[in-house]
Amino acid sequence: MTQEAGRVENVMRQIETALLDGTWPAHARLPAERALAEQYGVSRNTVREAIQRLAARGLLRSRQGAGVYVTEQLRTGPPSPWGQLIADHPGVRDDVLEFRRVLEGATAYFAALRCTDDDRERIRTHLAALEQARQDDNQPGEAAADARLHEAIAQASHNTMFLHLHASVIGMLREHIRFNGSSLRAQEADVGTQLLVQHRAVCDAICNGRADEARAAMQSHIDYVASRVADD
Numbered sequence: 001m002t003q004e005a006g007r008v009e010n011v012m013r014q015i016e017t018a019l020l021d022g023t024w025p026a027h028a029r030l031p032a033e034r035a036l037a038e039q040y041g042v043s044r045n046t047v048r049e050a051i052q053r054l055a056a057r058g059l060l061r062s063r064q065g066a067g068v069y070v071t072e073q074l075r076t077g078p079p080s081p082w083g084q085l086i087a088d089h090p091g092v093r094d095d096v097l098e099f100r101r102v103l104e105g106a107t108a109y110f111a112a113l114r115c116t117d118d119d120r121e122r123i124r125t126h127l128a129a130l131e132q133a134r135q136d137d138n139q140p141g142e143a144a145a146d147a148r149l150h151e152a153i154a155q156a157s158h159n160t161m162f163l164h165l166h167a168s169v170i171g172m173l174r175e176h177i178r179f180n181g182s183s184l185r186a187q188e189a190d191v192g193t194q195l196l197v198q199h200r201a202v203c204d205a206i207c208n209g210r211a212d213e214a215r216a217a218m219q220s221h222i223d224y225v226a227s228r229v230a231d232d
C-alpha cells in the first residue's frame with residue numbers, strides 16, 4: 001500500500017467512526033473538505049478520495065453545490081408496512097413492547113451514565129416539544145416528538161451497538177411508537193398526561209445521572225404502554 005493510499009484509508013476509518021458513534025447522524029452535513037483536511041492533517045485530495053470511496057459504499061452522498069451528507073445506509077430497517085402489521089396482529093405488538101422494554105431500559109441506563117451536555121440539551125429540547133404538543137392537544141405532534149425523544153436517548157447512550165441496533169429497527173419502533181402513542185392518547189385525556197409524566201421522569205433521571213432510576217422509569221413507561229394496549 002502506498003503512503004497516500006494509507007492516508008486515504010486512515011481518513012476513511014476516522015469518518016466511519018464518526019458515523020458509527022453518532023457524531024454525524026443520518027442527514028447530517030459533513031464539514032467542508034478544507035476543514036476535514038485540517039482536522040485529519042492531510043490534503044484535500046486525500047479527504048476527497050476518502051469521501052468518494054464512502055459514497056461508493058452508500059454511506060455518504062454528495063449534493064451538487066450543497067456539500068456531502070450522511071445517508072440512511074446505517075439506519076436501514078423494516079419499512080412502513082410494520083405499522084399495519086402491528087395494528088393487525090396483537091402478538092407482534094407484544095413482541096415489540098417486550099423488545100423495547102429490554103433495549104430501551106438498558107439504553108436509558110447507559111444514557112444516564114454517559115450523556116454529555118449536548119445530549120442533555122437535545123433530550124430537553126425534544127421533551128419540551130412533547131410538552132408543547134400535549135398542551136396544544138396535537139396528538140400527531142406528540143407521537144412524532146415521542147419518537148424523536150427516544151432516538152435522542154439512544155444517541156446519548158454512546159454505545160455503538162445500542163445506537164445501531166436501535167437504528168436498524170428505527171422504522172419499526174417509530175411506527176410502533178406512533179401507533180401506540182396515537183391510539184393510546186385517543187383513548188382518554190388522562191393517558192396523554194400519564195405518558196408525559198413518565199417521559200419527564202425518564203429524562204430527569206437521565207439528565208441527572210441516575211442510571212438505575214432511568215432504567216426503572218423507562219421500563220415502567222413501557223409497562224404502562226403495554227397495559228394500555230392490552231386494554232385496547
